[in-house]
Amino acid sequence: MVEIVEPNTCVRGCCTSSTIPLHLPPSSYALLAPIARGSESTVYDARLGGARVAVKKPVLSTADDLDKFHRELQLLCKLDHPGLAKLVAAHARPPNYMLFFQFYESRNLAEKLHVQEWNPSIDQVLTIACDLGKALQYLHNLGIVHRDVKPANILLDKDLRPHLADFGLAMYKKDLKHVSVENWKSSGKPTGGFHKRNMVGTLIYMAPEILRKDIQTEKSDVYSFGISINELLTGVVPYTDLRAEAQAHTVLEMSYTEQQLTAAVVSEGLRPILAHREAGAPSDLLSLIKRCWDPNPLHRPSFDDIVEELTLIMEHVEKGSCPPSVSPSNQCQHGMMDLQYFKELNWFDQGEQLARITNAEKSNMRLWVSFFNESHYHPTLSWGSFATCGRRETMEDTHFMLPQMCNEKDVHAFGIFDGHRGAAAAEFSARALPVFLQNTGYTCSPTDALIEAFTRTDEAFRDGLVLHRNSKRIFQKDWHPGCTAVTALIVRNRLFVANAGDCRAILSRSGHPFPMSKDHVASCADERMRVIKEGIEVKWLVDTWRVGPAALQVTRSIGDDDLKPAVTARPEITETSLAADDELLVMASDGLWDVLSNEDVISIIKDTVKEPAMCSKRLATEAVERGSKDNITVVVVFLRPVSTAERIY
Numbered sequence: 001m002v003e004i005v006e007p008n009t010c011v012r013g014c015c016t017s018s019t020i021p022l023h024l025p026p027s028s029y030a031l032l033a034p035i036a037r038g039s040e041s042t043v044y045d046a047r048l049g050g051a052r053v054a055v056k057k058p059v060l061s062t063a064d065d066l067d068k069f070h071r072e073l074q075l076l077c078k079l080d081h082p083g084l085a086k087l088v089a090a091h092a093r094p095p096n097y098m099l100f101f102q103f104y105e106s107r108n109l110a111e112k113l114h115v116q117e118w119n120p121s122i123d124q125v126l127t128i129a130c131d132l133g134k135a136l137q138y139l140h141n142l143g144i145v146h147r148d149v150k151p152a153n154i155l156l157d158k159d160l161r162p163h164l165a166d167f168g169l170a171m172y173k174k175d176l177k178h179v180s181v182e183n184w185k186s187s188g189k190p191t192g193g194f195h196k197r198n199m200v201g202t203l204i205y206m207a208p209e210i211l212r213k214d215i216q217t218e219k220s221d222v223y224s225f226g227i228s229i230n231e232l233l234t235g236v237v238p239y240t241d242l243r244a245e246a247q248a249h250t251v252l253e254m255s256y257t258e259q260q261l262t263a264a265v266v267s268e269g270l271r272p273i274l275a276h277r278e279a280g281a282p283s284d285l286l287s288l289i290k291r292c293w294d295p296n297p298l299h300r301p302s303f304d305d306i307v308e309e310l311t312l313i314m315e316h317v318e319k320g321s322c323p324p325s326v327s328p329s330n331q332c333q334h335g336m337m338d339l340q341y342f343k344e345l346n347w348f349d350q351g352e353q354l355a356r357i358t359n360a361e362k363s364n365m366r367l368w369v370s371f372f373n374e375s376h377y378h379p380t381l382s383w384g385s386f387a388t389c390g391r392r393e394t395m396e397d398t399h400f401m402l403p404q405m406c407n408e409k410d411v412h413a414f415g416i417f418d419g420h421r422g423a424a425a426a427e428f429s430a431r432a433l434p435v436f437l438q439n440t441g442y443t444c445s446p447t448d449a450l451i452e453a454f455t456r457t458d459e460a461f462r463d464g465l466v467l468h469r470n471s472k473r474i475f476q477k478d479w480h481p482g483c484t485a486v487t488a489l490i491v492r493n494r495l496f497v498a499n500a501g502d503c504r505a506i507l508s509r510s511g512h513p514f515p516m517s518k519d520h521v522a523s524c525a526d527e528r529m530r531v532i533k534e535g536i537e538v539k540w541l542v543d544t545w546r547v548g549p550a551a552l553q554v555t556r557s558i559g560d561d562d563l564k565p566a567v568t569a570r571p572e573i574t575e576t577s578l579a580a581d582d583e584l585l586v587m588a589s590d591g592l593w594d595v596l597s598n599e600d601v602i603s604i605i606k607d608t609v610k611e612p613a614m615c616s617k618r619l620a621t622e623a624v625e626r627g628s629k630d631n632i633t634v635v636v637v638f639l640r641p642v643s644t645a646e647r648i649y
């Protein structure tokens with residue numbers, strides 16, 4: 001565009017380049033109108049040798065500002081990537097200091113979203129995310145951290161491809177440890193007065209470790225990337241439900257002071273509202289965003305992982321979009337619709353499919369009843385359940401109730417599953433385990449059938465994971481979902497409870513709690529020893545004993561591929577004969593038992609209307625009120641006839 005005149009350096013000689021002219025004759029360029037007044041510079045629409053460019057002219061009021069200009073220029077001279085705003089020239093000699101960039105026609109992403117109210121298709125979102133991811137991957141591989149990733153610094157060209165701009169805060173990772181946040185803020189960030197208004201707007205992209213004034217790493221860029229991509233998907237300014245920027249910022253400023261927002265993000269884990277699945281966002285993209293804004297920088301993926309995952313997601317969206325067989329009325333109107341055909345893995349269905357009923361047609365066979373003689377005592381059952389997400393964002397508990405299983409009037413089964421590291425294992429097990437139980441029930445004793453049902457469910461689930469990982473329907477690395485499980489089986493007057501993990505079942509016998517299971521947690525010495533003996537480390541972490549690198553608290557579970565065989569799915573079985581003094585059975589996930597003792601549970605039911613679903617709900621509600629932070633699932637089974645009018649035994 002413009003000739004390079006040697007020596008091609010800045011006035012100090014610290015910036016050099018073989019391709020970018022670093023000083024320009026005044027006649028070669030013309031600044032036209034200012035297009036943006038940033039906090040630290042003015043950006044002009046300009047011409048350079050006839051071409052349209054954007055000129056960034058920094059405000060230079062101190063020696064520090066000058067140092068900063070030279071640092072930014074040095075860095076820019078080294079960068080060359082299609083996802084980064086391209087420096088085409090600079091003038092780095094007094095009295096003029098200017099950076100000349102290629103001009104990007106379609107404004108920055110913040111304006112595009114909040115001024116033009118642009119609605120990108122999922123394809124466009126994925127393309128931008130992927131291009132941006134690659135640009136950041138390039139920077140991180142050079143050891144550079146951007147430190148100011150946000151939609152206002154993402155420029156769009158005429159094809160709406162993104163170009164990351166504004167290296168005003170970028171630094172080499174190796175120099176980061178020496179920067180305190182105090183320096184960081186004064187290195188050009190607005191701190192008060194006129195700029196106060198923009199401060200919260202900048203805070204919303206900052207990772208908790210920065211807000212906490214802790215060490216920052218390249219993973220802080222990952223956090224900002226996650227917040228920005230979610231903003232792109234939802235179209236709303238983070239922490240508001242508003243699209244238009246001016247309005248949104250007023251709301252933001254009114255809802256939060258700088259301190260309040262900082263405290264909420266750091267201590268309460270506040271995050272923007274995640275984009276909706278219904279809006280067509282693939283769940284894998286949502287889960288990626290959530291991992292990007294994980295409070296722990298170590299749990300956030302690297303840009304190598306992010307780019308790999310985004311590429312796979314894009315391939316799936318492409319493959320899944322608009323198969324020729326769909327009827328014209330279902331044809332996609334615009335990109336957002338494409339994802340109706342993006343088939344998600346449904347783990348409930350997977351459980352059903354992988355545990356097919358094998359003996360269904362053998363109608364002459366009976367489930368277990370032949371194991372037991374007609375007894376003189378017959379429990380009379382009524383049952384109900386209640387499940388709540390509680391204070392958690394997602395529900396990872398599931399349960400099943402199969403009274404009069406296979407039309408046997410004296411055979412009943414109930415189960416609760418409490419998922420961790422995702423809901424997949426719990427969803428799978430709720431469908432698969434009852435089928436395996438039934439399949440083995442025709443030939444094995446209740447105890448053996450329960451053990452088989454647990455271990456086969458576990459194997460089928462882990463096989464399923466491997467299968468889907470190989471066929472690339474799952475691309476999350478190191479994802480090992482699991483669940484704890486408790487199942488009660490009643491055959492005539494015999495009660496069997498199988499348990500693996502920290503769900504719990506108790507009987508109310510003569511008005512007192514009678515435990516039917518033992519919690520399998522690492523704080524139990526026997527369990528801890530067993531796990532260690534089978535080769536998995538158990539460590540005291542923060543407040544309790546935890547298993548393996550995953551830091552699980554439970555020592556038995558379905559799934560948890562990475563901790564097998566030590567964290568076994570083999571249940572412990574407790575059995576008893578029911579008699580007239582057995583009033584009821586309560587089963588629940590640990591969200592209930594965390595805050596209520598066995599005695600509490602029995603006494604709460606004693607003064608609740610004797611209706612099992614209402615008792616379940618009352619228990620869960622009480623647990624939430626007492627501060628349980630977990631998902632809570634409760635199943636209550638009355639074992640004697642009760643009238644709902646009966647309030648006290």
Ligand SMILES: Nc1ncnc2c1ncn2[C@@H]1O[C@H](COP(=O)(O)OP(=O)(O)OP(=O)(O)O)[C@@H](O)[C@H]1O
Nearest residue numbers: 036038039040041043054101102103104108152166
């Ligand atoms: N190459 C370009 N083409 C088109 N517009 C640009 C270009 N570079 C910058 N802009 C516009 O100018 C704005 C400010 O640019 P930049 O972020 O580099 O400046 P800044 O002073 O560091 O701003 P900040 O307040 O974010 O620190 C951008 O958001 C964009 O709207």
Ligand SMILES: [Mn+2]
Nearest residue numbers: 038152153166
């Ligand atoms: Mn900027």
Ligand SMILES: [Mn+2]
Nearest residue numbers: 148166168169
């Ligand atoms: Mn800046």
